[in-house]
Amino acid sequence: MPVPRLRALAPLVVASAIALFAIGWSFTFKEVPPFLIRGFQPAAFPRFVAGLILILALLACLELARQADRPAAQTEAPLVPAFWRTLLMLAIFAAVLALGDFLVAMMIGTAGIAAMWGERRPVVLALLGVVAPVLVILLFDQLFQVRFPRGFLLTFYYG
The missing domain is CATH 1.10.287 (Helix Hairpins)
Known part of the structure; x- marks a missing residue:
């Protein structure tokens, strides 16, 4: 081998x-x-x-x-364009996070990365962009008792 x-x-x-x-x-x-x-x-x-x-x-x-057992390709494949778009999306996530709103940054990041990789169904993007980050916040808050930095939306949740 x-x-x-x-x-x-x-x-x-x-x-x-x-x-x-x-x-x-x-x-x-x-x-x-x-x-x-x-x-x-x-x-x-x-x-x-x-x-x-x-x-x-x-x-x-x-x-x-x-x-390693298989014959190697003659040339390595270049990175797909979705990779570069994902890097851009992560930069946008970091910029929104720097503005001080963690939950909004997570929403934009999760829906944005899914869109960058080709997801076009609005319902799926909405579920990824809204439901998934909210469930993550609830999981960490209720199960692990970890508080996230307050932002516009988390201020409403934390009270």
């Missing part, structure tokens, strides 16, 4: 190294922001996220090893 090219493995190695660093760093936490204390132990959430990154990197390495 041929070894996957180093170029393909490099991002996975870097992501794994950052995740391992984050897990190690989480053992040094002495205090945690007050909004995380209610839902998690001081280092549980960063460890969960870093562990998830490690699992995904491992799965990607296994997929690369599986693909």
